[in-house]
Amino acid sequence: MKLPPGPKIPLWLLGLQFEINPFGYLDAISQRYGDIVTIMSGSTPIVYISNPSGIKEIFTNTKEITASGVLNQDFAFITGNQGVLQLDGLVHKNRRKLLMQAFHGARMQACGRGICELTEKMMSKLVVGKAFIAYPVIEDITFQVGIERVIGLYEGERYNKIKHLFASLLKLDRQSLIVKIISNIFQEKDLGKWSPQGYLLHLRQELFQLLSTEVKERRQQADISRTDILGDLIFACDETGETLSDEEVRDLLLSPIFAAGDASGTAISWALYWIHRLTNVREKLLEELDSLGQNPDPMSIVTLPYLSAVCNEVLRIYPTQLFTFPRLVESPIELMGYKLHPGTILLGNIYSTHQRDDLYPKPKEFQPERFLEKQFSPYEFLPFGGGSRVCIGASFALFEMKLVLATILSRYQLELVSKRPERPKFAGLICSPASGVKMVMRSRRQKEVEGQRRWGADEKSCTAHF
Template sequence: MKLPPELKTPLWFLGLQFELNPFSYLDTISKRYGDIVTVMSGSTPIVYISNPSGIKEVFTNTKEITASGALNQDFAFITGDKGVLQLDGLIHKNRRKLLMQAFHGARMQACGRGICELTEKMMNKQVIGKPFLAYPVIEEITFQVGIERVIGLDGGERHEKIKHLFASLLKLDRQSLIVKIFSKIFLEKDLGRWSPQGYLLHLRRELFQLLSTEVKERRQQTDLSHTDILSDLIFACDETGETLSNEEVRDLLLSPIFAAGDASGTAISWSLYWIHRLKNVREKLLEELDSLGQNPDPISIVALPYLSAVCNEVLRIYPTQLFTFPRLVESPIELMGYKLNPGTILIGNIYSTHQRDDLYPNPKEFQPERFLEKQFSPYEFLPFGGGSRVCIGATFALFEMKLILATILSHYQLELVSQRPERPKFAGLISSPASGVKMVMRGQRQDQGKSQPLAVGLV
């Protein structure tokens, strides 16, 4: 076996480097080792690839390279043992098809107006002149949209509890690596709700129990008018023609909600940062949005070319997901001139692919125009991964991203509190804004840019 150049950095130190600045560290690795590099995890080689032709082979060679669900077991704690990430083969294909129904076509379009109205409702709570963190506000919106789309709950006590539990689990997941290491060494045992591990387990049990209760109650209903994912799964059949168990249905709900709330919220927050950091980008967007007139149809908003280019450039320069889900070499293969043995793990490096000078000249500069001038292949631009593990909700994520941004830009005047660059914070697969994108509300924007004060007393 001839492996690609090996990164000599110990795994623990590599993790600390990511803690400090993931993008800068990946830039350093690419500059030193090129577009394919090996990291050893014990005796297992993990090969990271940022070459489009290499990524294409990984995604399309499904005979010698498999997208094994066993490689995603680390996520099972929060996505369930029978979540879509942990499934393989025909079962995985069947469950993906079931989940995707609610994220496409007329169903997706029907919720567009609701997304805009919810965004206005949340933004109207901000006080003029008082700084706020955009990231948690946006995440509140995306989680609410996700829970409604996936479970069909658009309010009420159970909706609020589920939203709180999802957000709490994510908050713990975003703890610094140093805190996680300390907890693992000294506080790994479950000592009850007041210990870190015990509290984490408590949150998980609470969330799983609430979802299980919702599944059981909905199973007993005969209302066929629901158009959410939960309803689809309850009435669906598996690959053998049998109905899914309650446990299977529950676990399949988890990943779409996490993705809808966390990844989408992160991408939109990064968008607000770039749009308000670069005056010319904001002005072009406002001109395009104003061309639609008052109260435009959501479908017209989604079709706007410059808005689409801005969203793509956000996902290029600061992708929320830095890496693809891992693949496993099952038979000896040759990849980019290297011979790899069975057991080798392959991971697409999304961030470094998006930083290639040959694909994206001046990659550190935010230039939405590049997406108006050229169409990139799914191996050159892959913010949602690719192949059989591509994000199920990718189309909906862009749909939601555009509508939330358009609503905020059209109706409100916001400013960044500081012009200092926003740093990324890496946690799991997601790279979020470290300081939360601190902004201030200056007023409402009406009639092509004329400022109007928000109603007094909104909090």
């Protein structure tokens, strides 16, 4: 077997270098070894690909290369053993189809006004002239949208507890590598919820119990008028025609909420950073948004070309998901001139693909216009992964991103507090802003003062229809 080239230093040291400066590390690796690189994990070769033709091969060759759910077992701790990431074959196909019903068509369109109203509600709590960290504010919005859309909860004690537990689990997942190493040492000691691992187990158990209770109560109500994902799953049948168990339904709820809250919140926070760092970008966006007039229809907002280009450029330059989900070589194959044996793990390197000079000239510069001038293939621009493991909520994530940004930009005058570049911080699958994007609200935009509280006054909020 002739493996692609790659660094020979220990895996733990590579991990430390990656955590300190993820984008710098990936740039250095690509510059030295090219667009196909091998990193050894013990005796297992992990091959990273940032070449569009190579990525196309791993997405489309489903005979010799499989997107095995076994490779995603590390996520089962917080997404459940029967989450969509852990499933394979017909079972995986069936569950993806069930989950995706709520992320398309009329349902998605119906909730647009609710996203705008929720954003305005959260932003109106900020104090003019007082600095704030954008990331947690935005994440609060995206978690609320996710829980409402997935579970159908939008208020009450259980809703508040579930939102708090999701955020707490994510906070622990974002710990630094050093903290995680210390936690692994202490997890061997039986200190209950006072030890790092014990506390994590406690949070997980509490979250799973609350979700299980919600599933049982909703099944007893049997309300077919509900249009959230939980309502779909309760009445759904599996690939054999049998009703899904309560445990299966519970596990399937987890990944969409984590993705909605974490990935979407991260992408919107990065967008606020770039838009307010580059005056010309902000001015062009405001001109486009203002052209829609007072209180525009959400579906008019999401079709704006420059807003779409800005969102795509945010996801290109600092993709929230740096790599695709892993694939496994099942039979001997040749990939980009290298012969790979069964057992080799393949990962699409999203970040490095988005940094290719031949695809994106001057890739370090934030240039939304590139997405107005060229249509990129799903192997050249892949912020949500691809193939059978592409993110189920990709279209909804962009939909939400555009509406949250449009609401904030149209109604508020914000500024970055610091002139220094925002650094990325990698944790789990997500690469978030290290300092959270510190901003200050200077004023409300005068354009919309009159009638600003009449958003949706003649129509119901979509919140009740999630």
